[in-house]
Amino acid sequence: MSAELVLAPEFLLPENLPDSLGYAPGEVPEERMLAEVGFFVPDYIDSPNPEWMRLMPRLQVVQLPTVGFDAALPHLPEGVTLCNAAGVHEQSTAELTVGTIIARWRGIDRAARNMADGRWDHRRGRSLQGAVVVIVGAGGVGSRIGDALRPLGCRVEMVGRSARKGVWGAERLPELIASADVVVLAVPLTKETEGMVDAAFLERMPDGSLLVNVARGTVVITDDLLDALPRIEAVLDVVEPEPLPSDHPLWSAPGVLITPHIGGDTDAFPRLARELIDRQVRTWRAGAALSNVVVGP
Amino acid sequence: MSAELVLAPEFLLPENLPDSLGYAPGEVPEERMLAEVGFFVPDYIDSPNPEWMRLMPRLQVVQLPTVGFDAALPHLPEGVTLCNAAGVHEQSTAELTVGTIIARWRGIDRAARNMADGRWDHRRGRSLQGAVVVIVGAGGVGSRIGDALRPLGCRVEMVGRSARKGVWGAERLPELIASADVVVLAVPLTKETEGMVDAAFLERMPDGSLLVNVARGTVVITDDLLDALPRIEAVLDVVEPEPLPSDHPLWSAPGVLITPHIGGDTDAFPRLARELIDRQVRTWRAGAALSNVVVGP
Numbered sequence: 164m165s166a167e168l169v170l171a172p173e174f175l176l177p178e179n180l181p182d183s184l185g186y187a188p189g190e191v192p193e194e195r196m197l198a199e200v201g202f203f204v205p206d207y208i209d210s211p212n213p214e215w216m217r218l219m220p221r222l223q224v225v226q227l228p229t230v231g232f233d234a235a236l237p238h239l240p241e242g243v244t245l246c247n248a249a250g251v252h253e254q255s256t257a258e259l260t261v262g263t264i265i266a267r268w269r270g271i272d273r274a275a276r277n278m279a280d281g282r283w284d285h286r287r288g289r290s291l292q293g294a295v296v297v298i299v300g301a302g303g304v305g306s307r308i309g310d311a312l313r314p315l316g317c318r319v320e321m322v323g324r325s326a327r328k329g330v331w332g333a334e335r336l337p338e339l340i341a342s343a344d345v346v347v348l349a350v351p352l353t354k355e356t357e358g359m360v361d362a363a364f365l366e367r368m369p370d371g372s373l374l375v376n377v378a379r380g381t382v383v384i385t386d387d388l389l390d391a392l393p394r395i396e397a398v399l400d401v402v403e404p405e406p407l408p409s410d411h412p413l414w415s416a417p418g419v420l421i422t423p424h425i426g427g428d429t430d431a432f433p434r435l436a437r438e439l440i441d442r443q444v445r446t447w448r449a450g451a452a453l454s455n456v457v458v459g460p
Numbered sequence: 461m462s463a464e465l466v467l468a469p470e471f472l473l474p475e476n477l478p479d480s481l482g483y484a485p486g487e488v489p490e491e492r493m494l495a496e497v498g499f500f501v502p503d504y505i506d507s508p509n510p511e512w513m514r515l516m517p518r519l520q521v522v523q524l525p526t527v528g529f530d531a532a533l534p535h536l537p538e539g540v541t542l543c544n545a546a547g548v549h550e551q552s553t554a555e556l557t558v559g560t561i562i563a564r565w566r567g568i569d570r571a572a573r574n575m576a577d578g579r580w581d582h583r584r585g586r587s588l589q590g591a592v593v594v595i596v597g598a599g600g601v602g603s604r605i606g607d608a609l610r611p612l613g614c615r616v617e618m619v620g621r622s623a624r625k626g627v628w629g630a631e632r633l634p635e636l637i638a639s640a641d642v643v644v645l646a647v648p649l650t651k652e653t654e655g656m657v658d659a660a661f662l663e664r665m666p667d668g669s670l671l672v673n674v675a676r677g678t679v680v681i682t683d684d685l686l687d688a689l690p691r692i693e694a695v696l697d698v699v700e701p702e703p704l705p706s707d708h709p710l711w712s713a714p715g716v717l718i719t720p721h722i723g724g725d726t727d728a729f730p731r732l733a734r735e736l737i738d739r740q741v742r743t744w745r746a747g748a749a750l751s752n753v754v755v756g757p
Contacts, residue, residue: 409580
C-alpha cells in the first residue's frame with residue numbers, strides 16, 4: 164500500500180478517489196492502517212477522534228470537516244498541516260442565525276410550543292427592519308451572516324480583531340454593543356475570545372436586546388448570562404457544556420431559545436465537504452499549495 | 461400659526477417635527493385647527509377619518525398609513541396629493557416567511573419544544589442553498605419574500621396573474637410547482653385564488669416539499685392539505701378558520717408549523733410609518749418630489 168493513504172469518514176469520502184479509505188462512526192481502523200495515512204479527515208462533532216493523529220507517523224495533512232479548529236490543536240503533531248473547512252459551513256450557520264433571530268423576535272418558538280395544546284396566541288412581534296446588529300467576528304461566518312441580514316433591513320456593524328474597510332476594530336466593541344439590538348457572536352475560540360462575554364459585556368447591552376451565540380459555548384460565561392436574563396434575551400446554538408445536561412437552568416431560563424449545535428449541519432455540509440476534500444487531496448498529491456491552512460507545516 | 465401644519469395620529473407623529481400636531485384615537489381637533497393643516501395623516505384601520513379632509517382648506521398632501529387607498533379616494537379634494545404607505549408593511553411578512561421556512565427545515569420548532577424536557581436532539585437540517593422556491597403572487601409581499609430569499613442561495617421563481625419581466629404567468633404554475641422545494645402563497649384573496657390549493661395542486665408538489673401560506677387561509681382547501689401531509693410539509697401563518705379551534709387536526713398533523721396570523725404584525729409598522737411621514741413632510745416642505753404618490757396633485 165502506498166504511503167499516501169487518505170482516511171476520511173465514509174459520508175465525507177469523495178467518490179472515485181484513489182488510495183482512500185472511509186470509516187464508519189465509532190469504528191477504529193487497525194493501527195497498521197493508520198500508519199499508512201498521509202491525509203486525515205477527523206470525524207464530525209459527535210465522534211471526535213483527533214487522538215488518531217498520534218498513531219499516524221506518515222501524517223502530512225489534517226483536513227477538518229469544521230471551521231473551528233481549537234479542539235484539534237493539542238493533538239496536532241509537529242510539522243503536520245492543519246486545514247479547516249472554511250466555505251463549507253458558513254452559509255448554513257448564517258441561515259440558522261437569521262432563522263433563530265426571526266424565530267425569537269416573532270414568537271415562532273412560542274407558536275411551536277403552543278401547537279401541542281392547540282393554543283392560538285396572537286402577539287405583536289419585533290421586526291428586523293432597522294435593527295442594529297453587531298456581528299462580533301468578521302471572518303467567513305460573520306460576513307455571511309451580515310450578507311443575509313442586510314437585505315432584511317438591518318444595520319449591520321462588523322467587528323474584527325483590528326479595523327479594516329467595513330470592519331470596526333475590537334476597541335470599538337464596548338461602544339457598539341451599547342446601542343445594539345442584536346449582538347451575534349461569530350468569533351473563533353481563542354485566548355482572547357474565551358469568556359469574552361462576561362457580566363461587564365452583558366451589562367453594556369441595552370434592555371431587551373438579543374445575544375446570539377453561533378461561535379463556541381465558552382465564549383460566553385454562562386452564569387453571567389443567566390444573571391442577565393431576561394433583561395436581555397439569548398439565542399444559543401452553542402453552550403457549555405455540550406450536550407447541555409437536561410437539568411441545566413439555561414433550558415428553562417426566560418427569553419432563551421436553544422438549538423443543539425446545528426449551525427453548520429445541513430444537507431449542504433456533506434456535499435460541500437466532499438467537494439473540498441476532493442480538491443484538497445488532489446492539490447496535496449500534486450504538491451501544490453493547500454487552501455484553508457490554519458496551521459502551516 | 462403657520463399655514464403648514466402637519467396633523468397625524470399621535471402614535472405615528474415623528475419626534476421633533478416642527479409645526480406638527482398629534483391626535484388621539486377618536487379625538488376630533490377643533491375646526492380652526494383643521495383649517496391650518498397642510499399635511500394630513502389619517503388614522504389607522506380602527507378609526508377611519510378621511511372626512512376630515514373636507515375641513516382642511518389648505519390641505520396639500522394626504523399621507524396614508526396603509527398600502528390600500530381605495531377608502532380615501534372619495535374624500536380626496538381636487539388638487540391634493542395622495543400618498544400610500546407602500547414599504548411599511550410588506551417586509552414583516554417576508555421576514556416571517558423566511559423565518560418559518562428556516563425554522564421548519566432546521567428543526568427550530570422541534571428544538572423549541574425539546575427545551576421543556578431539556579432534550580438535546582442534534583439532527584441534520586435542510587439548507588436553503590440551491591432550493592427552488594416558487595412564490596405565488598408577485599405583488600409587494602411576494603417580491604419582498606423573493607428579495608429576502610435570494611441572498612440565502614435560493615432559486616426564486618415568481619408567479620403572477622400574467623407574465624412580465626421576472627414573473628411567470630399563472631399558466632406556468634402547474635409546471636413550476638412540480639419541481640419546487642418550497643411553494644409560498646402570497647396572493648390576495650380573490651375569486652381566482654380562493655380554494656386554489658386543492659388536491660390536484662398538492663399532488664403536483666414533490667415528496668418532501670414545503671407549502672407556505674402567508675396569504676389567506678381559504679386559498680388552501682384544508683381537508684386536501686390534511687390528506688397530503690406528511691408527504692409534503694406545511695408552514696401556515698393563516699388557516700381556515702381563525703383562530704384555529706384547539707381540537708382541529710391541523711395542530712397535530714405531522715410536518716406542520718402553525719403561527720397565529722402574525723405575518724404583518726410587528727413593531728416596525730409605527731416606526732417605519734413615522735420615518736416615512738418624517739421624510740415626506742421634510743420633502744414637502746422643501747418643495748421636492750414626494751414618494752409613494754398614488755394620486756398626483
